[in-house]
Amino acid sequence: QLSHPHPAVRREVVKSLGKIGGPKAHRLLISALEHEDEEVKRLAIRILGQAASREAMRFATPQMLQIISQKNPFGRKNALFKEVITVLGSLRAAVAVPQLEQLLKRRAWFARAKNDELSVRAARALGQIGTERAVEIVREGARDRRRVVRMVCEQTIKSVRAASEG
Numbered sequence: 001q002l003s004h005p006h007p008a009v010r011r012e013v014v015k016s017l018g019k020i021g022g023p024k025a026h027r028l029l030i031s032a033l034e035h036e037d038e039e040v041k042r043l044a045i046r047i048l049g050q051a052a053s054r055e056a057m058r059f060a061t062p063q064m065l066q067i068i069s070q071k072n073p074f075g076r077k078n079a080l081f082k083e084v085i086t087v088l089g090s091l092r093a094a095v096a097v098p099q100l101e102q103l104l105k106r107r108a109w110f111a112r113a114k115n116d117e118l119s120v121r122a123a124r125a126l127g128q129i130g131t132e133r134a135v136e137i138v139r140e141g142a143r144d145r146r147r148v149v150r151m152v153c154e155q156t157i158k159s160v161r162a163a164s165e166g
Contacts, residue, residue, distance in 0.1 A: 002028075002035055010040050018047035026056035033063040041067075042083045049087030061093055068099050078114055082121055089125025094134070100126050101137045104149070119144075120152045127156035135160055 004010050014032055017025040032044035048060050064084045073081040085103065088096040103122035108115035123141050126134040138160070141153035 002032055010037055011043055014040055014043045030059050038080050042080050045083050045087050049090055057091055065099055073118055085121040085125050089128035092129050094129055094131050097134050104141050116146055116148050119149045123153045123156050127160050
């Protein structure tokens, strides 16, 4: 019951759908990505990412891209943005490279720590995706003025290099 008035019940429904698995449960989890409760969305994204079902991700990825394309990633939805970035990286969703590039290169006057955290997650996700373009973007990030972003990009490049050699 995703329409239940109690948030804890809605979260338990999403967790149960994850345990059930299968196409029907995945369709319901995908529909949960449009729910107004941010925690329900976050749980659904995490569970879909863990399931890594090709069919589920084919339908869920456009919704996740829509989430990270929103204007303000620093407000209430910051945790949701972080979850989406992590899942897109773990799924090696090459279609997300342009949005992840924007997040990596994004500058902010306010909420700098949150911005840097999103940039760091974007760099790691791009490294996991591992396409030629994704790695090129991470190399560009290794020249960023922000020390933490530069360091994570350098670390990510080393990881990608080690994975390709080993």
